[in-house]
Amino acid sequence: xxxxxxxxxxxxxxxxxxxxxxxxxxxxxxxxxxxxxxxxxxxxxxxxxxxxxxxxxxxxxxxxxxxxxxxxxxxxxxxxxxxxxxxxxxxxxxxxxxxxxxxxxxxxxxxxx
Amino acid sequence: xxxxxxxxxxxxxxxxxxxxxxxxxxxxxxxxxxxxxxxxxxxxxxxxxxxxxxxxxxxxxxxxxxxxxxxxxxxxxxxxxxxxxxxxxxxxxxxxxxxxxxxxxxxxxxxxx
Numbered sequence: 089x090x091x092x093x094x095x096x097x098x099x100x101x102x103x104x105x106x107x108x109x110x111x112x113x114x115x116x117x118x119x120x121x122x123x124x125x126x127x128x129x130x131x132x133x134x135x136x137x138x139x140x141x142x143x144x145x146x147x148x149x150x151x152x153x154x155x156x157x158x159x160x161x162x163x164x165x166x167x168x169x170x171x172x173x174x175x176x177x178x179x180x181x182x183x184x185x186x187x188x189x190x191x192x193x194x195x196x197x198x199x200x201x
Numbered sequence: 202x203x204x205x206x207x208x209x210x211x212x213x214x215x216x217x218x219x220x221x222x223x224x225x226x227x228x229x230x231x232x233x234x235x236x237x238x239x240x241x242x243x244x245x246x247x248x249x250x251x252x253x254x255x256x257x258x259x260x261x262x263x264x265x266x267x268x269x270x271x272x273x274x275x276x277x278x279x280x281x282x283x284x285x286x287x288x289x290x291x292x293x294x295x296x297x298x299x300x301x302x303x304x305x306x307x308x309x310x311x312x313x314x
Contacts, residue, residue, distance in 0.1 A: 130290055194243075
């Protein structure tokens with residue numbers, strides 16, 4: 089089954105404790121991205137990747153890192169999480185660019201205390 | 202940078218009525234305008250999209266119209282049903298088209314039986 093998966097789905101952590109949210113797709117998509125969803129603000133892009141080893145900042149990249157060592161995986165890293173990073177995070181992938189249909193993962197609800 | 206404004210933020214209709222959601226964008230180079238539907242607790246999913254070379258696109262009960270001169274586009278849902286209840290996001294491409302989407306803040310649509 090073609091899909092985008094994220095882990096974990098729910099995470100409660102404390103300020104400053106490094107964490108990684110994994111994202112994987114099995115559709116051989118070139119484009120992958122991370123969004124955060126906050127009430128009243130819609131979906132805001134954190135980082136995106138056009139292909140392996142090619143990443144770029146989205147609109148809200150501060151406090152986040154990403155890597156794209158393999159085509160199928162695009163982990164999101166929070167080196168020192170803070171409470172303002174409490175949010176619902178979605179990974180998405182598409183065939184080639186940001187203007188192709190985005191296939192979203194199930195979401196990761198992160199709470200930073 | 203690109204900005205996408207979406208109205209209304211909430212919309213309540215009776216089953217069978219029509220619903221219209223409007224978005225405006227700021228980047229005249231935007232050329233791709235998708236709409237995503239997010240049911241409660243679920244991931245966003247593409248329901249319809251339009252590119253700048255057409256003014257209207259229809260798929261059964263949903264349609265999207267685009268006015269490039271005025272830089273606005275709208276989602277029209279006819280004969281609404283309770284299963285249409287969800288949050289709807291519009292988006293517009295940025296940086297001349299290919300690398301990212303800018304999403305609106307979302308419209309929560311409630312269809313009452």
